[in-house]
Amino acid sequence: MSEELREDLPKVIEELEQKCKEHPNSVMAFHHLGLVYMKAGRIEEAVKALEKAIVIDNLSSESMINLGAIYFGQGDLDKAQEMNEKAIAVNSDSGQAHANLGLIWQQRSDFDKAISAYNKAIQCNPKLASAWMNLTSVLTMKGEDDRAITAARKGLELEPDSPLGHNNLAVALYFKGNFSEAKIHMDKAKELGYSVDPNFVASLEEKLA
Known part of the structure; x- marks a missing residue:
């Protein structure tokens, strides 16, 4: 993260917090606040903001994916899997959610399921470079x-x-x-x-x- 962006984060957070107060049912306001909290390293607050976005709109697949990314980073693979599976239930064509499941299965050393998930991600989004690269790792292991x-x-x-x-x-x-x-x-x-x-x-x- 650039120093300029880091310095701007407190101002951006303040503006988004105010927007959430003014528009307590705005899924996008809470979603964006969660993302900025993530960038700032304020993970607990990011979780709460993304959870709020999902409460407001239980079809907010992007919020589910980002919340899953936080859980994955914390090593909670069960919760990470749950969030990405919910995202797929909402949007079956989410290449990122399928790719994230691939990472989870790869972390669990279930390489066949990882390959299946990466292939599904690529089918949904052939331009998702990270899916191709992570697929490479699993295929090499096999x-x-x-x-x-x-x-x-x-x-x-x-x-x-x-x-x-x-x-x-x-x-x-x-x-x-x-x-x-x-x-x-x-x-x-x-x-x-x-x-x-x-x-x-x-x-x-x-x-x-």
Whole structure:
């Protein structure tokens, strides 16, 4: 978060809090207040604001998704799953909610369900780069190297400067035995600020020696 945005947050929060007081049934006011609280790191208040948005409108799938993201960040996978499933019940075409479920299943090491969720996310929104990139990770874990490489390349088509995308492609190429190209993407990931696993770096350098 830029310093300029950080400095503006208190003013934005004050304005949104006032708007919520003036319009206590405005789902968008509480939703946006929740998002700004999240940016400010005021997580408990963000939860309350997003919960209020959902009380006002039980079809507010975006509020459900963001509330699920908070729970995921807190390590509460059950609540995170519940919120994203509610969002999907409201909007079955929500690529982000399906992608979030993929992350939850991936965290639980249920890779088949994770792949299914990521594929559903991509079906809903083929331009959701994060779904392609996370799908890459799971496919690599399952030893499906060709599919992992295809998914990684698609993710990078959508976000060419994604550190995660370059790292995941590097790993997929490594397991496929394409060490030279793997190093290109590993170096790019590092250049973009990704903390590449030192063990992976050492192993790849050994293969290239």
